[in-house]
Amino acid sequence: MELYRILDRIDAEQTNALNRLLEFLRIRSISTDPTHASDCQMAAEWLAEDLRSIGFKADVRPTSGHPMVVAHGPSNGKRYLFYGHYDVQPVDPIELWERDPFDPIVENQGREAVIRGRGASDDKGQLMTFVEACRAWKDETGELPMNISMLFEGEEESGSPSLVPFLKRNAEELSADLALICDTGLFDNRTPAIITMLRGLLGEEITVTGPDKDLHSGQFGGIAANPLRILSRVLADLHDDSGRVAIPGFYDGVEDVPDDIVLQWNSLGFSATDFLGKVGLSVPAGESNHTPLEMIWSRPTCEVNGIVGGYTGPGFKTVIPSRASAKVSFRLVGSQDPYKLRRSFRDFVRWRIPADCSVEFTEHGAGSASMFSTDHPLFGRARKAITPEWPNRAVYTGEGGSIPIAGHFSNILGMDSFLLGFGKVDDQIHSPNEKYDVDSFQRGARSWARIINELQSAHTPPGTDDEAGDSPA
Amino acid sequence: MELYRILDRIDAEQTNALNRLLEFLRIRSISTDPTHASDCQMAAEWLAEDLRSIGFKADVRPTSGHPMVVAHGPSNGKRYLFYGHYDVQPVDPIELWERDPFDPIVENQGREAVIRGRGASDDKGQLMTFVEACRAWKDETGELPMNISMLFEGEEESGSPSLVPFLKRNAEELSADLALICDTGLFDNRTPAIITMLRGLLGEEITVTGPDKDLHSGQFGGIAANPLRILSRVLADLHDDSGRVAIPGFYDGVEDVPDDIVLQWNSLGFSATDFLGKVGLSVPAGESNHTPLEMIWSRPTCEVNGIVGGYTGPGFKTVIPSRASAKVSFRLVGSQDPYKLRRSFRDFVRWRIPADCSVEFTEHGAGSASMFSTDHPLFGRARKAITPEWPNRAVYTGEGGSIPIAGHFSNILGMDSFLLGFGKVDDQIHSPNEKYDVDSFQRGARSWARIINELQSAHTPPGTDDEAGDSPA
Numbered sequence: 001m002e003l004y005r006i007l008d009r010i011d012a013e014q015t016n017a018l019n020r021l022l023e024f025l026r027i028r029s030i031s032t033d034p035t036h037a038s039d040c041q042m043a044a045e046w047l048a049e050d051l052r053s054i055g056f057k058a059d060v061r062p063t064s065g066h067p068m069v070v071a072h073g074p075s076n077g078k079r080y081l082f083y084g085h086y087d088v089q090p091v092d093p094i095e096l097w098e099r100d101p102f103d104p105i106v107e108n109q110g111r112e113a114v115i116r117g118r119g120a121s122d123d124k125g126q127l128m129t130f131v132e133a134c135r136a137w138k139d140e141t142g143e144l145p146m147n148i149s150m151l152f153e154g155e156e157e158s159g160s161p162s163l164v165p166f167l168k169r170n171a172e173e174l175s176a177d178l179a180l181i182c183d184t185g186l187f188d189n190r191t192p193a194i195i196t197m198l199r200g201l202l203g204e205e206i207t208v209t210g211p212d213k214d215l216h217s218g219q220f221g222g223i224a225a226n227p228l229r230i231l232s233r234v235l236a237d238l239h240d241d242s243g244r245v246a247i248p249g250f251y252d253g254v255e256d257v258p259d260d261i262v263l264q265w266n267s268l269g270f271s272a273t274d275f276l277g278k279v280g281l282s283v284p285a286g287e288s289n290h291t292p293l294e295m296i297w298s299r300p301t302c303e304v305n306g307i308v309g310g311y312t313g314p315g316f317k318t319v320i321p322s323r324a325s326a327k328v329s330f331r332l333v334g335s336q337d338p339y340k341l342r343r344s345f346r347d348f349v350r351w352r353i354p355a356d357c358s359v360e361f362t363e364h365g366a367g368s369a370s371m372f373s374t375d376h377p378l379f380g381r382a383r384k385a386i387t388p389e390w391p392n393r394a395v396y397t398g399e400g401g402s403i404p405i406a407g408h409f410s411n412i413l414g415m416d417s418f419l420l421g422f423g424k425v426d427d428q429i430h431s432p433n434e435k436y437d438v439d440s441f442q443r444g445a446r447s448w449a450r451i452i453n454e455l456q457s458a459h460t461p462p463g464t465d466d467e468a469g470d471s472p473a
Numbered sequence: 474m475e476l477y478r479i480l481d482r483i484d485a486e487q488t489n490a491l492n493r494l495l496e497f498l499r500i501r502s503i504s505t506d507p508t509h510a511s512d513c514q515m516a517a518e519w520l521a522e523d524l525r526s527i528g529f530k531a532d533v534r535p536t537s538g539h540p541m542v543v544a545h546g547p548s549n550g551k552r553y554l555f556y557g558h559y560d561v562q563p564v565d566p567i568e569l570w571e572r573d574p575f576d577p578i579v580e581n582q583g584r585e586a587v588i589r590g591r592g593a594s595d596d597k598g599q600l601m602t603f604v605e606a607c608r609a610w611k612d613e614t615g616e617l618p619m620n621i622s623m624l625f626e627g628e629e630e631s632g633s634p635s636l637v638p639f640l641k642r643n644a645e646e647l648s649a650d651l652a653l654i655c656d657t658g659l660f661d662n663r664t665p666a667i668i669t670m671l672r673g674l675l676g677e678e679i680t681v682t683g684p685d686k687d688l689h690s691g692q693f694g695g696i697a698a699n700p701l702r703i704l705s706r707v708l709a710d711l712h713d714d715s716g717r718v719a720i721p722g723f724y725d726g727v728e729d730v731p732d733d734i735v736l737q738w739n740s741l742g743f744s745a746t747d748f749l750g751k752v753g754l755s756v757p758a759g760e761s762n763h764t765p766l767e768m769i770w771s772r773p774t775c776e777v778n779g780i781v782g783g784y785t786g787p788g789f790k791t792v793i794p795s796r797a798s799a800k801v802s803f804r805l806v807g808s809q810d811p812y813k814l815r816r817s818f819r820d821f822v823r824w825r826i827p828a829d830c831s832v833e834f835t836e837h838g839a840g841s842a843s844m845f846s847t848d849h850p851l852f853g854r855a856r857k858a859i860t861p862e863w864p865n866r867a868v869y870t871g872e873g874g875s876i877p878i879a880g881h882f883s884n885i886l887g888m889d890s891f892l893l894g895f896g897k898v899d900d901q902i903h904s905p906n907e908k909y910d911v912d913s914f915q916r917g918a919r920s921w922a923r924i925i926n927e928l929q930s931a932h933t934p935p936g937t938d939d940e941a942g943d944s945p946a
Contacts, residue, residue, distance in 0.1 A: 032788025090790055093687075158788050185692075199691065203789045212753030214566075216903040218672065218872075219658075221804050222759040222774035223745065224752065228799075229708065229777050236709035239702065272696065279697065280685030282829040286695040301695035304702050305792050306783030311800060315505025315631045316676045316837035317563055318802050319778050319903055326701075327784060329791050331694055356755040364789035399691075430792055431687040 002141065003453045009136040010445045017132045017445070018106055018115065018438070020050065024086075024124050025104040025117040031066055031087035032158035040066040040154045043086040047152055054135050055144050063162035066154030070173070073134070073144040080455060081149045081176035081415070083405055084127025084183060085156035088119035089430045096432035106438060113438040122429035125436035126182040126421050127152065129444030133452060136445070145452045149176065153405075156183075159203055159365025160404060167412045175413045178378055180451075181406060182444070184399055184421035187268070190391035192447070194383055195419035196372045197297060197398035198406050200332030202341055203364030206234070206349055207325040210357045215320040225357050227324040228309050234352045235326060238302050243287040245302045245330075247348045253335035257298045261396075265293045268395065278426060297398025301331040327364070338366035367404025372416050378455070382418060385454035386447045394420075420447065475614065476926045482609040483918045490605045490918070491579055491588065491911070493523065497559075497597050498577040498590040504539055504560035505631035513539040513627045516559040520625055527608050528617050536635035539627030543646070546607070546617040553928060554622045554649035554888070556878055557600025557656060558629035561592035562903045569905035579911060586911040595902035598909035599655040599894050600625065602917030606925060609918070618925045622649060626878075629656075632676055632838025633877060640885045648886045651851055653924075654879060655917070657872055657894035660741070663864035665920065667856055668892035669845045670770060670871035671879050673805030675814055676837030679707070679822055680798040683830045688793040698830050700797040701782050707825045708799060711775050716760040718775045718803075720821045726808035730771045734869075738766050741868065751899060770871025774804040800837070811839035840877025845889050851928070855891060858927035859920045867893075893920065 010017075029043035030036040044060045044067045051058035051071040058071035066087060091101040099105070104117025115125060130150075137145050151174060155162055167174060187193040210225040240246045257265070272284050272292035286295035295301075309324025311317035330345070332338055346361055353359045372379070374396055383394045399419070406417040422440035423429065483490075502516035503509040517533045517540045524531035524544040531544035539560060564574040572578070577590025588598060603623075610618050624647060628635055640647060660666040683698040713719045730738070745757050745765035759768035768774075782797025784790035803818075805811055819834055826832045845852070847869055856867045872892070879890040895913035896902065 032786075032790065034787065090784065090786060090788075092784070092786065096686075157790075201691075201791070203791070205789070210754065213569075213901065214904040215752055217774075217776045217778060217802060218674075218804065219898070219902075220752065220769070221776045221802075222768040222772055223757050223765055224749065224754055225756070225758040226776055228780055229712065232705045232708035232777065232780070235702065235705035276697065276829070279688055279693065280829075281683065281697055283698070283827060284696050285698040285827065292696055295695040296693070299695055301690075303690045303694045303699055303791075303793060304705065304783065305690060305790060306785045306794075307701055307705070307780050307797065308785040309781075310777065310779030311563065311565070312779045312781035312798075313505070313563060313565065314507065315563075316678070316800055316802070317505065317630075317778060317903065318674070318676070318776075320776060321779075324780065325785075327789055329690060329694075329789070331691065354756060354758065356749070356753075425692070428686065429692075430689040430790065 003450065006136050006140045006449050006453070007446050009140045010132060010442070010449060013132070013136060014442060017128070018441070021115060021125055021128050021441070022104050022106070024128065025115070025119050026102055028102045029087045029119070029154065030090050031155050032090060037066065040087055044069050044152070044154055047086055050131065051150065054138050056150070061166070063166055065162040068154070068162070068166055069150070069152040071150040073148045074146060076146045078455070079147045079149065079176040080178055080180055081151060081174060082130050082180045082182070083151050084130070085123045085153050086127070087154040087157050088124070089122065089157050091118050091432070093432065098433055101434070109435065114435040115438060115441065116433065116435045118434055120434050121423045121427035121436035122434065123156065123183045125441055126423065126444065129422065129441060130180070130182055130448045132445040133448035136449060137452065146456055148452070149174070156405070161365070163405070164408060164412065167408055171413055176415055179406070179409045179415050179417040181403060181417050181419045182421050183403055184419050185423035185425065185427070186440070187395050187397055189424060192386060192390050192394040192420060192422070193397040194379065194394050195399040196374055196396045197333070198370040198403050198419070199300070199399065200336065200338055200367045200369040200407060201404060202330040202332060202338040202366045203327070204329070204342065204345060205325060205327045205362040205364060206231070207323055207360045208234070208353065208357060209323045209359070211320065211322050214322050217318040217320050220320055224320055225354050226320045227357065228321065230353060230357060231307070231309065231324045231326055234349050235304050235307070235328070237352060238328070242289070243285065245300065247341070247344050249344050250300070250341065253337065254300055255334045257294065264396065268293070275425070298333055300333045300336055303329055305329055333369045336369065338368055342366060365404070368407050370406040370410055370417070376416055378418060381454050382420070382451045385450045389443055389447050389450060422447070476923065479609050479613045479922050479926070480919050482613045483605060483915070483922060486605070486609060487915060490601070491914070494588060494598055494601050494914070495577050495579070497601065498588070498592050499575055501575045502560045502592070502627060503563050504628050505563060510539065513560055517542050517625070517627055520559055523604065524623065527611050529623070534639070536639055538635040541627070541635070541639055542623070542625040543643070544623040546621045547619060549619045551928070552620045552622065552649040553651055553653055554624060554647060555603050555653045555655070556624050557603070558596045558626050559600070560627040560630050561597070562595065562630050564591050564905070566905065571906055574907070582908065587908040588911060588914065589906065589908045591907055593907050593909040594896045594900035595907065596629065596656045598914055599896065599917065602895065602914060603653070603655055603921045605918040606921035609922060610925065618929055621925070622647070629878070634838070636878070637881060637885065640881055644886055649888055652879070652882045652888050652890040654876060654890050654892045655894050656876055657892050658896035658898065658900070659913070660868050660870055662897060665859060665863050665867040665893060665895070666870040667852065667867050668872040669847055669869045670806070671843040671876050671892070672773070672872065673809065673811055673840045673842040673880060674877060675803040675805060675811040675839045676800070677802070677815065677818060678798060678800045678835040678837060679704070680796055680833045681826065681830060682796045682832070684793065684795050687795050690791040690793050693793055697793055698827050699793045700830065701794065703826060703830060704780070704782065704797045704799055707822050708777050708780070708801070710825060711801070715762070716758065718773065720814070720817050722817050723773065723814065726810065727773055728807045730767065737869065741766070748898070771806055773806045773809055775801065777801055806842045809842065811841055815839060838877065841880050843879040843883055843890070849889055851891060854927050855893070855924045858923045862916055862920050862923060895920070
């Protein structure tokens, strides 16, 4: 039985695979910071080179931003496009990291071995689970698995400005029967999650300008418009007292979750107290008439992600600053239209700016939400395929984080996405001391090997969804 | 007539006096930033040395913060204590300065010669007007003027933490019949202002903590408390829609301005449009039921001076930060009690913090407002003394900026303060490209010489307030 030889090979290769990942993690590919452009290029080249070493035909393709990596295996039968991203989040506040974020190591955290470093989980470690599965397949069988292509972008953490043009320009080359995406998390440490609902994302930056220079609050306080006060009012007005977003039309296109999904969610035993307790909180802060799982999976949100203005150094300065700015993001669900929302949001803000002040907007990406039908036969087959790898059977869930790529795949390439990832809730992605469990990395690669094996057996009829078989092919 | 020799001497010394000021301005005495502690020490020593060179007995006195400079001239008759501060504001945003803030020059700005550099106006240039008057007096007469003492502090721009203990410890040494303070501005370029109402100041910094680490807004958005949203709500709630401060009890102790003063103010021809137009604004932003001059002179205010939290770098980061903070200051009038307000403010904030979040407060100074009776005979005499120096006669005004020292002199040393200064509204104090007009510097020194001359003629009965005499002694 070939699958078991491949799984054994993944286990035997673990040390080498971890060393490859550490090498990848050392590349400082922070896409949002222009000073790291050459690091992004380097990460793309590292990845293409690694894929070529396995036997993929892999290129680094320039864009007007950071490059794409495209790789193709041998062609035959149904086609699958694996997607990941090689760019990472910024590292500030850097002083909270216990070590250099780009000097990764494998270390113990409690009883778990973890890979520590920026990108370990999001998304370098995750994307390498798929690459390692392909490598083991090739090493063991002498051939790559059939008809697998890969697309890796370098702007996922900075709004993906080059993605849509690239997909449109290369639609024929990239279209497939199904996309495979590894940029999500487990439901819990024992239970994988297949994501069938993804929130969209709209990112906006607003800068309010009042006086044309910084003023002394003694000379001008009380009479001059203060951009910090105006901005605070705008941001406070975004939510009403019940936690609902107050922008007119915001909830257009938001629908209630279907009853059968609500039933499945209610049976998951999710505890908001436990979930929030891990980050030092206890009270769900969202819309008061929705359950905690709805808040993170199926309800749209508006969050302020950054504010700055005035004097923020040590001590005190009685200044009325000329400008103040904030970054605001929206998670979208159902058929909420990000472009329509952008217009409503900007009107909402403009309406609150005094006549002698002004506001400027900067866009930081817009993607709508996605939903996939679990009726697709591959969903059931893949769900079954990974069952032996984990203590609990995989569940269908929503996902609060936005993976706009799934929407673009659907809209531009006409294909559904199968989202499976192995991140844990304490991975601290986007935060200091990001990590990825070695267990996630290892079981992740083994899970992909099982799924590839299932997809290759295209002529085998799919197992029924109720069968808890342990030998997938 | 001795006064005219002294005035001529001031004019003859102008170049030397400017060079002395430039030397003083080169010292980077930013009191709020601990890395500049040795610069503050250096500024104090420079000042003491300069005073000793004229003949004052001058010392640098250590405190638990930056040192005080105390100087005494010969003792006889009524005693006057001149106050100023040698510390300066921080210089950020540094990129908006057209030259190094600590590499001052004398240059032309339009038709005016100006001294450009941090502290040129606030307060190094202003305090040197008095020192130069004393120097000319000594140079011309061979003697210092009688019974003049000086006190210079180095923490005025950072809440004066050492001031009250120092005044209490040295109350006998520092007590005088009247304090002279040069840290204010002209009413307009042709009209000096003698300040009879000073707003007090309360400075508070608040830091809201939500989750115990930065979170991903996809994973946690909608369910986790966001400190940026909480902080915005707190700051927005500080004012109601009419511009009134909404903290309970805030207006306790605030009284309407007496009718005769209102009449004088209304006759000043103050144009809010002109005043705001100089800084790119046009609409008075304060309480809708008060006049613009009331907003800046006699009404209390609440201003946000700085906010920071979350990701504020280039690009975007979908983070829910663990903490967010703001600096808030209040200008106080009448008998508003800063300590009572501090308690009310903190309660107001705490009441708006969710149960699973927390808030910390840092104090940045508290001083009550001051009012001086213009019945004091010295006010009328000094007003008359400077009349020949300026196109228009001096007016009694309020002052929006806080000069807590006047309150401390009153409360601790039992003396009134006579506040006269020569700053102009476009001096950009606390802002980039601070300047002081050479005209302010020159007329300022000459005005102090006239006032000293008037004060020395203690036995001459004061001129009546209606007499527009041009020869003050």
